[in-house]
Amino acid sequence: MRLPTRTPRRTDVLTAASTPDEPATPAGEGGLVRLRLDVSYDGTDFSGWARQPGRRTVQGLLEEALRKQPPGASVPKSVVVAGRTDAGVHATGQVVHVDVVPLAEPSGRIPVSPEGIPDLTRMVGRWNRLLPGDVRVLGARVAPDGFDARFSAIRRHYRYRVSDAPWGVDPLRRHDTLAWNRPLSTDAMNAAAADLLGLHDFAAYCKQRETGTTIRELQRLEWERVDEHLLEVRVSADAFCHSMVRSLVGVLLLVGDGRRTDEWPSKVLESGIRDSAVAPAHGLTLLGVDYPPDEELAARAEQTRNVRTAP
Numbered sequence: 091m092r093l094p095t096r097t098p099r100r101t102d103v104l105t106a107a108s109t110p111d112e113p114a115t116p117a118g119e120g121g122l123v124r125l126r127l128d129v130s131y132d133g134t135d136f137s138g139w140a141r142q143p144g145r146r147t148v149q150g151l152l153e154e155a156l157r158k159q160p161p162g163a164s165v166p167k168s169v170v171v172a173g174r175t176d177a178g179v180h181a182t183g184q185v186v187h188v189d190v191v192p193l194a195e196p197s198g199r200i201p202v203s204p205e206g207i208p209d210l211t212r213m214v215g216r217w218n219r220l221l222p223g224d225v226r227v228l229g230a231r232v233a234p235d236g237f238d239a240r241f242s243a244i245r246r247h248y249r250y251r252v253s254d255a256p257w258g259v260d261p262l263r264r265h266d267t268l269a270w271n272r273p274l275s276t277d278a279m280n281a282a283a284a285d286l287l288g289l290h291d292f293a294a295y296c297k298q299r300e301t302g303t304t305i306r307e308l309q310r311l312e313w314e315r316v317d318e319h320l321l322e323v324r325v326s327a328d329a330f331c332h333s334m335v336r337s338l339v340g341v342l343l344l345v346g347d348g349r350r351t352d353e354w355p356s357k358v359l360e361s362g363i364r365d366s367a368v369a370p371a372h373g374l375t376l377l378g379v380d381y382p383p384d385e386e387l388a389a390r391a392e393q394t395r396n397v398r399t400a401p
Contacts, residue, residue: 236388
């Protein structure tokens with residue numbers, strides 16, 4: 091079942107990449123400098139993160155803002171994101187890296203370091219003037235050696251919000267909270283969630299793709315009633331496969347309202363067969379991404395690129 095549902099100005103620094111399928115350039119290669127950007131967005135009016143022809147996407151708008159630079163400063167690579175989000179999904183702690191060409195000489199009024207990197211605090215302000223109000227660059231800095239926004243990550247954190255109020259959702263929360271028309275039991279959902287923790291093949295909870303593994307380590311799956319009619323589930327894992335969080339939430343909601351038993355989610359996991367109980371996208375928010383100490387970033391990226399094997 092499917093669950094209920096200013097005008098841009100040229101800046102004086104660096105140009106972002108524009109080709110989505112090309113691999114990232116290793117930091118420092120060809121004289122490039124890698125930057126880390128922390129990004130937040132309201133996913134309501136986006137067709138997801140990934141750039142798509144003719145569609146409004148977070149990646150497309152971010153790269154467009156980064157591209158508005160002086161002539162000659164170009165990088166033929168795409169930005170790399172810690173975790174792609176689907177249409178309607180929000181983020182308060184998304185992480186991106188981009189490889190940029192340092193400036194050969196100062197340009198404009200922004201101070202430039204000896205390494206050719208402009209004042210990134212000032213640049214964040216310029217980028218945000220080019221971006222629409224539903225996406226913000228929260229910060230930018232030169233990335234440490236070995237940093238890869240995607241492959242260096244050790245875990246991602248998500249939150250899903252649900253209202254079980256009989257009248258639906260507070261109007262101010264309607265874009266990030268799912269309305270559920272049955273009372274929900276956090277005890278029942280947490281009992282069922284406990285059996286899903288650990289290293290498993292989550293094929294039954296992932297939208298299948300031709301390549302890649304569905305083996306993941308689910309580290310946290312915990313429900314809490316934060317107000318009389320408002321519930322949140324916090325979900326953390328080393329990584330997530332496509333639609334995994336929404337599938338976990340969808341199955342657990344059926345346990346929470348009594349239509350399924352506590353044992354059912356673990357049986358779905360064991361079956362390896364994807365169930366159709368998938369929660370809508372708008373209740374989901376990416377909260378943050380964790381990385382190891384700087385000296386371990388390169389090793390972590392290499393490890394993550396290796397295909398996981400079943401326990």
